[in-house]
Amino acid sequence: MIKKNYLENLNNSKKPFIIYRSNKGFDLYTDFSKKIILTKNNIEKFINQSTKLKYKNKETDLFVGFFGYEILNNLIGIKVKKQKGLKFPKGIFYKPETKQKLPNKLNYKNLEITKSKTLFKININRASYKIIFDKFKKKIKSGETYQIKICTKYRNKTQIDALDFFCRLVKSNMAPEAFMIKDKDYSIISCSPENLINKKNDFITTKPIAGTLKKTKKLNRIKALAFFKKNIKESKEHNMIVDMERNDLSRICKAGSVKILKKKIVEEYKDLYHNVSLIGGKLKDNISPLEIIKAMMPGGSVIGCPKISTLNLLNTQEKESRNVYTGSFGYIKFNGDMRFNIIIRSILNYKNNSEISVASGVVIDSNAKHEFNENYIKAKALMDLYK
Amino acid sequence: MIYIIDHKDSFTHNVVHQFENFDDVMCDNHSEINENKLKKSKVIVFSPGPGAPKDYPRSSNIYKRFKGKKKIIGICLGFQQILHCEKGKIIQQKKIYHGYQSKIKVTSENSLFTKNRKFKVGRYHSLKLKEPFAAKNFEITMRCDISNVAMAIENNKEKIYGFQFHPESFLTENGNLLIKKILSA
Numbered sequence: 001m002i003k004k005n006y007l008e009n010l011n012n013s014k015k016p017f018i019i020y021r022s023n024k025g026f027d028l029y030t031d032f033s034k035k036i037i038l039t040k041n042n043i044e045k046f047i048n049q050s051t052k053l054k055y056k057n058k059e060t061d062l063f064v065g066f067f068g069y070e071i072l073n074n075l076i077g078i079k080v081k082k083q084k085g086l087k088f089p090k091g092i093f094y095k096p097e098t099k100q101k102l103p104n105k106l107n108y109k110n111l112e113i114t115k116s117k118t119l120f121k122i123n124i125n126r127a128s129y130k131i132i133f134d135k136f137k138k139k140i141k142s143g144e145t146y147q148i149k150i151c152t153k154y155r156n157k158t159q160i161d162a163l164d165f166f167c168r169l170v171k172s173n174m175a176p177e178a179f180m181i182k183d184k185d186y187s188i189i190s191c192s193p194e195n196l197i198n199k200k201n202d203f204i205t206t207k208p209i210a211g212t213l214k215k216t217k218k219l220n221r222i223k224a225l226a227f228f229k230k231n232i233k234e235s236k237e238h239n240m241i242v243d244m245e246r247n248d249l250s251r252i253c254k255a256g257s258v259k260i261l262k263k264k265i266v267e268e269y270k271d272l273y274h275n276v277s278l279i280g281g282k283l284k285d286n287i288s289p290l291e292i293i294k295a296m297m298p299g300g301s302v303i304g305c306p307k308i309s310t311l312n313l314l315n316t317q318e319k320e321s322r323n324v325y326t327g328s329f330g331y332i333k334f335n336g337d338m339r340f341n342i343i344i345r346s347i348l349n350y351k352n353n354s355e356i357s358v359a360s361g362v363v364i365d366s367n368a369k370h371e372f373n374e375n376y377i378k379a380k381a382l383m384d385l386y387k
Numbered sequence: 388m389i390y391i392i393d394h395k396d397s398f399t400h401n402v403v404h405q406f407e408n409f410d411d412v413m414c415d416n417h418s419e420i421n422e423n424k425l426k427k428s429k430v431i432v433f434s435p436g437p438g439a440p441k442d443y444p445r446s447s448n449i450y451k452r453f454k455g456k457k458k459i460i461g462i463c464l465g466f467q468q469i470l471h472c473e474k475g476k477i478i479q480q481k482k483i484y485h486g487y488q489s490k491i492k493v494t495s496e497n498s499l500f501t502k503n504r505k506f507k508v509g510r511y512h513s514l515k516l517k518e519p520f521a522a523k524n525f526e527i528t529m530r531c532d533i534s535n536v537a538m539a540i541e542n543n544k545e546k547i548y549g550f551q552f553h554p555e556s557f558l559t560e561n562g563n564l565l566i567k568k569i570l571s572a
Contacts, residue, residue: 141479243557364483
């Protein structure tokens with residue numbers, strides 16, 4: 001186990017580090033011997049080569065890092081027009097030399113945080129949101145998309161202590177795919193609940209979430225399940241995602257092996273209930289990690305459906321880069337096993353610019369006002385960390 | 388071999404997965420059709436997809452070339468593609484079904500399936516067939532139990548079949564059986 005002031009010393013040392021939620025606590029990755037900044041031109045080579053290295057069964061025989069949204073589009077042949085934004089790298093992976101276990105309760109606190117002096121600004125106001133929303137509704141009626149997720153961004157300029165933010169975030173919003181990265185000029189903090197790829201040997205699963213309910217005293221798991229069943233709009237969104245994920249898995253899995261392992265179950269978190277499904281399959285022989293990543297990413301549940309035409313619609317609409325939002329964070333082991341999440345509920349801080357992106361779905365019976373507010377609620381949990 | 392023509396949908400590979408239960412399957416994008424595979428195939432399947440049949444002239448062309456020569460199956464957009472080629476009108480419907488499970492009914496004596504049988508299916512469509520519709524040898528054999536919208540067509544003479552719903556969806560009961568029956572017809 002780690003010494004008491006270890007995290008504090010690590011944080012003060014200015015060395016880059018990564019923390020990723022594990023089964024019982026967290027894994028801490030440090031002492032990076034390599035840092036690979038991904039571009040359109042080196043990403044395929046990186047993925048292919050990372051799994052050709054000799055696997056000696058060491059816990060650090062892996063690359064850990066993230067793919068941004070844009071590079072995942074490029075990977076499946078979708079162009080994203082030049083967008084405004086932070087000019088943040090499209091993907092970064094690290095080769096750690098040390099992996100340590102951290103307990104469930106992270107002991108770190110920064111008492112002298114500089115409080116944010118500037119307010120958060122939103123990039124799309126209510127009126128423009130409504131215009132985009134109505135435009136997409138027309139596209140749903142004409143059949144070009146069945147479901148599409150509009151992204152809005154909240155921004156602010158503040159210097160933050162990422163580790164302090166992360167410790168406070170997981171205290172209030174522990175999530176199975178929570179992670180943080182801290183490097184010299186940037187940090188990412190996320191309490192993502194959603195696993196996109198879990199691959200061990202020849203078995204792969206994905207665990208989409210569609211449907212969220214805020215906890216109250218009157219609710220319990222059974223009542224939450226009844227709510228999700230009764231709520232036709234959320235139920236339809238969930239159905240669509242389940243069929244889409246089955247589809248993505250079917251591209252790389254053996255015929256007849258793709259199964260819904262858990263169908264629309266309720267998972268309980270500190271403040272929320274989520275409606276979750278678990279889908280798995282047995283990989284075809286000789287499927288490469290690159291093929292797996294191309295089949296599954298970017299994760300459908302945060303894009304909409306069908307994936308390709310919806311991505312094209314989004315990319316013509318969105319003028320600002322999504323950066324890491326709806327990309328994927330995780331690791332690839334030298335033996336080809338991998339675990340990746342979907343980057344949502346996250347803060348990207350780059351050169352002291354903070355960016356919180358949120359999205360919610362447009363289906364035919366969504367309401368612009370409701371979705372706009374929903375986005376605000378999602379962002380607020382993260383903006384509250386700045387207080 | 389079954390040749391599936393993909394219209395860039397996020398459900399096409401569910402169709403592939405389902406058909407693979409019964410025969411070898413090849414699948415290519417509608418804009419990258421391989422003439423050899425097309426000729427070799429016993430069955431041609433038009434996949435679901437976004438948009439409307441008029442957006443896919445290449446698929447219409449394939450339908451016209453192979454109608455009566457090979458078994459042809461259309462699913463969702465593919466179903467509409469067949470109807471479009473048979474001079475049917477595809478229009479927007481008031482209520483839109485995306486991710487919807489609803490009950491449908493076999494409405495014809497001449498269907499491969501038992502008349503009056505009802506079952507639940509998964510639906511993803513904003514467009515529908517405008518009726519009345521008539522084409523030689525074609526019959527509408529299934530309808531939505533509530534709205535009466537056309538859900539399946541059969542042409543048992545020239546072996547052409549189409550479903551507005553998605554037999555490959557997890558929302559459809561006995562989807563595999565349905566496909567098995569069509570393939571052995």
